[in-house]
Amino acid sequence: MNIRFLETFVWLAKLQNFRLTAEKLHTTQAAVSSRIASLEESFDVRLFDRNSRSATLTPAGRKMLAYAERIVRLGEEMRREVDDADADAGLIRIGVIESIVHSWFPALMALVRERYPRLEIEVTSDTTIHLANLLRGGEIELILQTDAIAGPDFTNLPLCEFPVRWVASPKLGLSGRTLDLAQLADFPIVSFSRHSGPHATLEQLFALAVERPARINCITSVAAMIRLVADGFGVAALPPAIIQRELREGTLEVLDVSAEFPSLPLVVTCRAQSHPLAARIADLARQAASEFETALLAESAPVAKTQTKRAASPKRGARKTDSARTLSPAVNARKPRRTSKSPESKS
Helix, strand or coil: CCHHHHHHHHHHHHHCCHHHHHHHCCCCHHHHHHHHHHHHHHHCCCCEEECCCCEEECHHHHHHHHHHHHHHHHHHHHHHHHHHCCCCCEEEEEEECHHHHCCCHHHHHHHHHHHCCCEEEEEEECCHHHHHHHHHCCCCCEEEECCCCCCCCEEEEEEEEECCEEEECHHHCCCCCEECHHHHCCCCEEECCCCCHHHHHHHHHHHHHCCCCCCEEECCCHHHHHHHHHCCCCEEEECHHHCHHHHHHCCCEECEECCCCCCEEEEEEEECCCCCCHHHHHHHHHHHHHHHHHHHHHHHHHHHHHHHHHHHCCCCCCCCCCHHHCCCHHHHHHCCCCCCCCCCCCC
16 A cells, blocks of 8 residues: 555645646646545545546445545555654764863753654763864764864854953952052963964963063963962852852952953864764754853843942942942853052053
């Protein structure tokens, strides 16, 4: 029994017209008539009463319709299962930098597990440089990192940008005043891994602003960077988005520095001909990144409004303080750079 013939039978029963059925199935009226005739011959029964304008089911055809509909549904389900067997299951290898691990990567994994419960995921966390080499070598299928990879074999999609701010432990006593790079250079500088984009930016900034070489310490682990800075080892340029807990708990604080630090762009890259789900997971990554940004902005809005009111109406006898010390972590992540009138500013 040909399932396609049964599908034709079901549609003719619904539309009651050979021409409309042929158009629906992208075939000819002659093909529709031939399929129905084959079914009638196989079952030795007349299924339709035909005239020049319509086709209506006979009593035997009505009995057969319920069975035909079930068989067609089972055929469609079987086809979906077979088509999705390779895509919806198996293994996909994903590379991710730590800055994303510490922010919206858990939300992405939740989306992937919900959408593709049979998919096995293998995660590698490393630097952008190493992840790019793994992708080029075919050892992973998709990477979440900072630099687009050129070439026709790769697809790059922008995810979001993390604002970067100078941060330090309150133990260093650097808040409440505007600092320049020369003052920061008095402390050890904690940096992302050597040859990374942020590390190159640090070298350029200090080379232009400071006569003596800055003590830049390259750390491959973001968790280690955060721990060193929170312990008072030195200062670092970090995205506030990845240190929300430390900012809330007060183990780290955002500094007011005259020199801007560029935002950290985030990109998802996969091979053009790779795992069949790579492009779909890239889309989910964009969704997770967008939702993370939206949540940060929503968190910052009411706090920023409250702080503005407090700044406009200080209590009698209260000493004015630097607004950067009181803003929420999310606000600090996106607050516009203000021009300080402090006499210590050298910008």
